[in-house]
Amino acid sequence: MLILVAIMLALFLGNVFRFYSGLNRPLDSIELTAGGLEVARAYFPVICLSGLAALGVLCLALFLYLRHPSQIRRRRKTQPLTEKDKGIQEYASKLALQVGLDPPTIEMPSHGLKGSDAQAFGVGKVQTIALDGGFRILRKTKPDVFNALLHHELAHFANADIGRSYFSDALWKSIRGLLVFPFLFAWTAVVVSGFFFGIFNSDQLELAIAAVPSTIGLLIQWGFVLYIAGVIWARVLRTREFHADWRAAIWGSQNGLNEILLEEIEKKEGPKSRFRVWKLHPNAKERMQALQHPEILFSLSPTILFLAGLLFSFIFVGLSSSFAAFLTFAGTILSIRNASTGLSYWVLTGIWWSGFALLILFVFGLAGWLVNGVLLPQIQKQAVLELMNRQSGPRQYAKMAIPALILVAGIELGFFMTPFNLFAPDDLSNIAIEFFIVAPLLTCLAWWYLIYARFITLQLSATQVGRKFSVWRSRFMIIASSVWIFLFFVPGIVLTRFLNGEFQEFFTYLSAGWLTFTLLFSPLVFGVSWVAIKLFFDPRHKKCPHCGKDTGYATPAIEFCEHCENTLGEWLFIPGQPQSPSLRDIHL
Amino acid sequence: MWTNTPESRQLVTEVSRELVAEIAPEELELVDELLDDYYANPTVHEAKDNPLGFGSEFLAASTPVIAMALQTVFSFILNEVWVSAQKESALLIAEKMKALFNPTKEKTEPSLGLTLEQLEKAKKLIKKEAIRGGMKPQKAEDLALKITARIALTG
Numbered sequence: 167m168l169i170l171v172a173i174m175l176a177l178f179l180g181n182v183f184r185f186y187s188g189l190n191r192p193l194d195s196i197e198l199t200a201g202g203l204e205v206a207r208a209y210f211p212v213i214c215l216s217g218l219a220a221l222g223v224l225c226l227a228l229f230l231y232l233r234h235p236s237q238i239r240r241r242r243k244t245q246p247l248t249e250k251d252k253g254i255q256e257y258a259s260k261l262a263l264q265v266g267l268d269p270p271t272i273e274m275p276s277h278g279l280k281g282s283d284a285q286a287f288g289v290g291k292v293q294t295i296a297l298d299g300g301f302r303i304l305r306k307t308k309p310d311v312f313n314a315l316l317h318h319e320l321a322h323f324a325n326a327d328i329g330r331s332y333f334s335d336a337l338w339k340s341i342r343g344l345l346v347f348p349f350l351f352a353w354t355a356v357v358v359s360g361f362f363f364g365i366f367n368s369d370q371l372e373l374a375i376a377a378v379p380s381t382i383g384l385l386i387q388w389g390f391v392l393y394i395a396g397v398i399w400a401r402v403l404r405t406r407e408f409h410a411d412w413r414a415a416i417w418g419s420q421n422g423l424n425e426i427l428l429e430e431i432e433k434k435e436g437p438k439s440r441f442r443v444w445k446l447h448p449n450a451k452e453r454m455q456a457l458q459h460p461e462i463l464f465s466l467s468p469t470i471l472f473l474a475g476l477l478f479s480f481i482f483v484g485l486s487s488s489f490a491a492f493l494t495f496a497g498t499i500l501s502i503r504n505a506s507t508g509l510s511y512w513v514l515t516g517i518w519w520s521g522f523a524l525l526i527l528f529v530f531g532l533a534g535w536l537v538n539g540v541l542l543p544q545i546q547k548q549a550v551l552e553l554m555n556r557q558s559g560p561r562q563y564a565k566m567a568i569p570a571l572i573l574v575a576g577i578e579l580g581f582f583m584t585p586f587n588l589f590a591p592d593d594l595s596n597i598a599i600e601f602f603i604v605a606p607l608l609t610c611l612a613w614w615y616l617i618y619a620r621f622i623t624l625q626l627s628a629t630q631v632g633r634k635f636s637v638w639r640s641r642f643m644i645i646a647s648s649v650w651i652f653l654f655f656v657p658g659i660v661l662t663r664f665l666n667g668e669f670q671e672f673f674t675y676l677s678a679g680w681l682t683f684t685l686l687f688s689p690l691v692f693g694v695s696w697v698a699i700k701l702f703f704d705p706r707h708k709k710c711p712h713c714g715k716d717t718g719y720a721t722p723a724i725e726f727c728e729h730c731e732n733t734l735g736e737w738l739f740i741p742g743q744p745q746s747p748s749l750r751d752i753h754l
Numbered sequence: 755m756w757t758n759t760p761e762s763r764q765l766v767t768e769v770s771r772e773l774v775a776e777i778a779p780e781e782l783e784l785v786d787e788l789l790d791d792y793y794a795n796p797t798v799h800e801a802k803d804n805p806l807g808f809g810s811e812f813l814a815a816s817t818p819v820i821a822m823a824l825q826t827v828f829s830f831i832l833n834e835v836w837v838s839a840q841k842e843s844a845l846l847i848a849e850k851m852k853a854l855f856n857p858t859k860e861k862t863e864p865s866l867g868l869t870l871e872q873l874e875k876a877k878k879l880i881k882k883e884a885i886r887g888g889m890k891p892q893k894a895e896d897l898a899l900k901i902t903a904r905i906a907l908t909g
Contacts, residue, residue, distance in 0.1 A: 241802075277791075277794075278791060278795065279787070279788055279791040279814065279815060279818075280791070280795070280799035280814060280815075280818070281799045281801070281814060282810045282811070282812040282813070282814045283801060283802070283804065283807045283808055283809070283810050284807065284808045284810070285804065285806060285807040285808065287806070298799075298814070299791075299814075300799075300814025300815065301814070303781070303784060303788065303814050303815045304812075304814055306780075306783075306784065307778075307780040307781055307784070307815065308780070311812060315808055315810060315812075318808055319808065331806060332806065335805075335806060403805045403806065407809070425812075426810055426812045429811075429812055429813070429890050430810070430811055430812070432890040432891065432892065433811065433885075433888075433890050433891070446805035447805050447809045
């Protein structure tokens with residue numbers, strides 16, 4: 167998500183340049199013919215600048231990400247443990263092995279007995295935990311606290327959030343360094359130069375004054391996208407802590423975590439931050455609350471839904487820019503093709519159409535995959551939570567209408583807030599169409615998608631027994647829901663963007679055709695998915711992973727074996743499930 | 755400054771050991787090690803604002819905080835109560851201070867004791883210093899009470 171926002175911010179930079187170059191037509195108005203070649207050429211520097219800015223941000227982020235271990239070592243003054251601290255390494259390795267992880271390398275300052283902060287980091291498969299000097303004391307005086315802090319850091323490895331978190335951090339730094347200041351500088355330069363030259367030339371001044379609403383709009387939109395980038399980054403960092411705490415509690419460190427958090431609560435009775443979305447680290451009270459009511463970690467988050475909606479619209483602006491970039495080359499290809507005969511003509515025609523089709527497939531596919539990747543785990547968690555709480559039936563499916571509404575609200579707002587709102591309605595009648603026809607229709611389609619995703623995740627989760635969730639079940643869920651969103655949701659958003667303008671009639675017919683296709687085929691896909699799940703993932707007799715005997719439960723994942731009384735679905739990382747003695751002790 | 759002399763450190767170690775036994779008995783065996791570390795680097799450990807760390811400000815050990823609080827109260831007594839004693843030898847000050855912090859020992863100079871206001875001020879100072887050192891407010895209050903009670907009993 168953050169990568170896409172970074173690309174979006176890079177596009178803003180290109181758009182400022184577009185203003186500066188005096189190109190007032192938006193990118194999507196380029197003609198699809200060789201006649202548009204001149205226009206396309208004029209836009210080439212804009213596209214290059216946006217592309218280079220995006221590439222620069224990603225490269226710098228990668229560089230910063232690869233450097234994070236050395237930076238942490240320098241800042242915390244840590245180094246591999248010496249002989250006198252060998253016991254800490256051995257103990258940490260033992261804890262890691264107990265929870266089924268590879269032992270991490272422990273690093274500490276060479277001397278000192280102060281501090282109790284810990285930090286897990288590493289690139290790729292290298293797992294390192296940096297500890298403060300105070301751990302030398304904590305190990306001897308407060309083993310519960312020592313274990314809890316180590317379990318928490320190990321949980322980051324188990325949750326596989328290290329790479330994502332550090333890359334997000336690097337990306338945010340890169341955005342700030344390469345996009346924020348250059349944008350502000352370029353924007354100010356455009357505004358100041360417009361008015362400065364206006365002093366000597368009245369035409370220039372009129373142009374500058376006419377451009378004021380657009381330039382202010384650009385600044386507001388840019389600020390909004392930057393704000394979203396910050397929110398996503400902060401959310402990534404906060405959420406990882408809650409999940410690491412919860413996993414550490416499951417591993418038996420509930421008491422140690424309570425002790426740490428209670429002490430912090432007692433120390434900090436300060437006022438709450440007014441901007442919760444910007445907080446980079448949850449406070450002790452929030453963490454304690456998440457530990458006591460972990461179900462909040464497993465419910466569909468309105469913020470995530472909203473951000474996923476924004477992501478969708480951002481991708482579409484990216485799509486229009488990709489089209490513009492393609493057309494700068496396509497115009498040349500078409501010119502050469504028209505001057506060719508025989509085999510060359512057909513080869514160039516093939517290249518042109520293949521590029522066109524690949525671009526659409528790539529962007530649509532990427533859109534579906536990314537948004538589905540964000541939403542599916544949330545839907546699965548919510549579905550399993552409801553299963554645990556014995557909440558089933560049509561009411562649970564009906565309740566998905568609210569998340570659908572939030573998702574579509576994010577999409578609509580996103581279209582207004584992307585550079586020069588290319589796909590937002592621009593007059594009252596179009597706004598009315600957007601809000602009274604398109605948005606309700608998209609909400610219904612989003613609801614249909616969420617119902618489908620909930621159905622398959624529930625079916626596949628309810629019958630899963632054992633310690634680990636099957637890879638094939640995961641793959642089925644991801645592929646099926648991605649295909650669904652690709653076929654029955656993404657095209658709806660694309661087509662409804664062109665319901666006004668030059669090709670209104672063509673796109674209205676196309677939209678109607680696609681809607682008919684969706685209404686006819688989506689129930690069929692639903693049915694086929696159900697049959698596939700029953701055939702491949704739901705054998706009549708499920709065996710207990712402990713005693714090997716058949717169990718007769720319809721939803722064995724949440725039950726105890728009727729023969730040996732052990733938990734059947736140990737994979738469940740979910741509140742309320744008495745899956746292990748340590749979890750039973752938590753008394754949720 | 756007397757608080758930096760070996761005599762002062764010796765007294766801090768002795769009194770700290772007794773206070774640790776009451777406040778943090780689990781650290782009793784580590785008192786010497788912890789005090790050595792404290793004297794090597796007496797600055798308070800500042801928890802860094804690190805969004806990718808655990809974010810813990812859990813106090814790893816109470817001993818250095820107790821020592822820090824004791825040094826503060828020693829300075830307060832020397833600078834504000836025994837102003838005239840500042841010119842005396844380190845050994846003599848140490849003996850007086852030792853007497854002040856040892857309620858069981860026979861009083862040699864009863865006039866060395868603190869007034870009620872001075873005791874109250876010392877209590878506030880100790881609590882503030884202990885909180886600055888990372889101790890939670892309730893525990894800091896407890897420590898302040900224990901230290902001032904010792905002084906009061908000798909007064």
